[in-house]
Amino acid sequence: MTRNAREADVLIVGGGPAGLAAGAELAAAGAGRVEILEREQEAGGIPRHCHHGGFGGRLTRSLYAWTSATRSPYAREGTDGPAYARRSVAAALDAGATLRTGVTVTGWDGPLTVETTGPAGLERITARAVVLATGARERPRSARMVPGTRPPGVYTTGELQQAVHLYGQRIGSRAVVVGDEPVGHAAAATLRAAGVHVVAMVTDRPSRTVRPRHRHTPLLTGATVTGLTGRTRLSGVSLRHEDGRTTTLRCDTVVLTGDFVPDHELARRGGLLLDPGTRGPAYDAAFRTSRPGVFAAGNLLHAVEHAEFAAQEGRAVAVPVLHRLAGTGEAPGGGPRLVVDAPLRWIAPNVTGPDGARPQGDRFVLRTARRLPRPLLVVSQDGRELHRQRLLSAAVPGRPFHLAADWADRVDPEGASVRISAY
Amino acid sequence: MTVTVTTTGPLSPEDAQANAPARDARKDAEGTYDVTVIGAGVVGTAIARELARHPLRTALIDAADDIGSGTSKANTAILHTGFDADPGSLEARLVREGRDLLAAYAAGTGIPVERVGALLVAWDEDQLAALPRLRAKAERNGYHASRILDAGELRSREPHLGPGALGALHVPDESIICPWTTPLAFATQAVRAGVHLHLNCRVRDIACDAGGHTLTTSRGPLRTRYLVNAAGLYADEIDRLLGHDVFTVTPRRGQLIVYDKLARDLVRHILLPVPGPAGKGVLVAPTVFGNVLLGPTAEELDDKTATGSTADGLHELREKGRRILPELLDEEVTAVYAGLRAATGQEDYRIQEYPAQRYVAVGGIRSTGLTASMAIGRHVMDLLAATGLETGEPRALPPLTMPNLGEAFPRPYRNAALIAEDPAYGTLVCHCEQVTLGEIRDALSATVPPHSLDGLRRRTRARGGRCQGFYCGAAVRALFEEARP
Helix, strand or coil, X not given: CCCEEEEEEEEEECCCHHHHHHHHHHHHCCCCCEEEEECCCCCCCHHHHCCCCCECCCCCCCXXXXXXXXXXXXXXXXXXXXXXHHHHHHHHHHHCCEEEECCEEEEECCCCEEEEEECCEEEEEEEEEEEECCCEEECCCCCCCCCECCCCCEEEHHHHHHXXXXXXXXXXXXXXXXXXXXXXXXXXXXXXXXXXXXXXXXXXXCHHHCCCCCCCCXXXXXXXXXXXXXXXXXXXXXXXXXXXXXXXXXXXXXXXCCCEEECCHHHHHCXXXXXXXXXXXXXXXXXXXXXXXXXXXXXXXXXXXXXXXXXXXXXHHXXXXXHHHHCCCCCXXXXXXXXXXXXXXXXXXXXXXXXXXXXXXXXXXXXXXXCECCCEEEEEECCEEEEEEECCCCECCCCCEEEECCCHHHCCCCCXXXXXXXX | CCCCEECCCCCCCCCCCCCCCCHHHCHHHCCEEEEEEECCCHHHHHHHHHHHCCCCCEEEECCCCCCCCCHHHCCCCEECCCCCCCCCCHHHHHHHHHHHHHHHHHHHHCCCEECCCEEEEECCHHHHHHHHHHHHHHHHCCCCCCEEEEHHHHHHHCCCCCCCCCEEEEECCCEEECCCHHHHHHHHHHHHCCCEEECCCCEEEEXXXXXXXXXXXXXXXXXXXXXXXXXXXXHHHHHHHCCCCXXXXXXXXXEEEEECHHXXXXXXXXXXXXXXXXXXXXXXXXXXXXXXXXXXXCEECCCCCCCCECHHHHHHHHHHHHHHCHHXXXXXXXXXXXXXXXXXXXXXXXXXXXXXXXXXXXXXXXXXXHHXXXXXXXXXXXXXXXXXCCCCCCCCXXXXXXXXXXXXCCCHHHCHHHHHHCHHHHCEEECCCCEEHHHHHHHHCCCCCCCCHHHHHHHHCCCCCCCCCCCCHHHHHHHHHHHCC
């Protein structure tokens, strides 16, 4: 087998918002040969197929997913997804980064060496620093263990948006959208754009926490999907309401939205330590993973934040990467881990250190498994309370909330894991 | 070479077996196939491949739009040794013979097979006590390589096994095989040798006369001199159309969960339950695609179309899987499916020839059918000859190489020479399964092409991975629709 061996100063795996921003920043800073590898034929990542506005807009509000609803007031700010993707690509190229599309990293062949496949052949690329920016995906029907038959007509938002916006494929006539996070509303908007009647949106959240977003689409709250029916084509979605009632919605299309997970295969194959909560690589405020020289940025670390958040991380990762290249970086991590107690699901970053580094925006981002009205967040280590903070609004599943980071210098670097609890 | 695979239109043997010597001189045979096989599953395609070696005009028909789309596509994909068969039964003989035939055929055609071995794990004293009996049964079946392992040996072979395993019977020759490539290889060879494959062709009625049979199908009439019933779940219904009432197929549903490739390192062998009065257990097995399988359930049903999974079934599997391999439950699920086994309430295959009717029934082929398929093909050939079919001199079929879907064998995306020759093999379309444009293009223009995205998945693995199409689904669909408008 012939593999062409090459070298780069920085190798960035993934040409979405985080990877492109990292490439642009590093190339502009004179990091040497900065190479971004994108496995799709076009770079840009998820925004390529998000035909709604809001990309690159104001960040202070909770415009958090890579998709926010077209009807959202925030959506008028910024630009649409494809334009954002093009702009991100242009910025990376203008800065002098090398962007190679249609090239897939298939595995590792050393601590900072990856193997690739592309139409031009096989390569083995060794870099002085590697940035993983492989992003996140929605969990499909199988991973959600939705029982029933396996007919065509079952989509995730990602597949639906590509089918409609990139390929102009026929979808169906009647659709049910599962999930009412912004990504669910984006899916509904894509369906309507494709001429599909949205029969209903379904969420397992109880009704009091949910506001209808579209006047023509009924929102069914407190309902879980119990099965799919149909043989040559989907014929219905069976639901059970929290009060025990069951029903079947007649439809030929269902879109399972949200429920993002990091696309972490490469990180795992490389033996990187994963955070049990995020399922992405464990990382500290300098975006360092458990392996020296391997950094990570974007939604691989936390599924998911919005595109501009990922891009900001991409820009921020440049600093520690440059330190690494200059040999001025601190000795890699190994600081105490941050762990959350149920019902909190995860916190990011989830490793403390290095000294003096604060997470992006000077705060940690968290998720909860169930709704917590104005929770009290308590940070402790070895039974010692480091910080307590009352949130002024509810913490809701699927949406980010934040914890101030000004206690970070009180962590004992030799101590046990730092616990974050919600009351 | 004239290759005939049809999904619409009349069912005529024109051009069938182009090199059949001077058969067209027989006026009475005009418009009539010599042999028709109903059912293009792994058994039907194996029979058709056997018939293709002879100068006969053969038709292979199926109600579905693809070969291997019933029980053959949704099973546990194990190439059995037959160690636990009922000694002396037809099944025991055909599994034993079929195993060697298929292992050799797989090696020759590139069907992925991995000899991972099986461990029948004992979780209680009763099961532990049953192991010597199972070993003795294996010996009676002519299988002498099995060995009983104590708890320590078992643990060193399977370090991720749940607590409480007391020992195991090791059957080193149990193997895993690609369940999709196998019938596709049979069908491809048969079709290339002149067999007509008619899909979307459901048999509604059968009329028999002195000259043979007239099948009334969803695609019109089909005349055939000899008839083979390999209709799987529907074999009893076809049998009744010929006036017999000797067996009833009761669909036994098996739900299975396929775990992500990142779970593959958790298990090294096929982990089988010890059969016993405590009820049926489930197995955990690697697949040739690099996944881990958990299942199946065993549910007796009436409905031969009930291939849906259920919340109860999946819950049961997860509970049993948690005991066998606790860490497996933390991994992502790539697919959930349910297959129906053709149980007849009998302990053996129901293969029966009816010379007066020029008819052979092949019923009750259970989960061992994949392993036994080639031996069943030979056996049915013998029965057809005994029934009066002049089979003529067999000839060797031209060799065949199937596209490799197995993780343990070289795949195009890692083949520099192939990519240099054609960059399409370096263009990945399905990222989770590393399927290239070249492989998808090849499958779409193959001898037996797919007629659905699922059919394409079974030929390439495209969109069969952990994302189930989130990344590549639309692209794969575009390629499929472009090739098959």
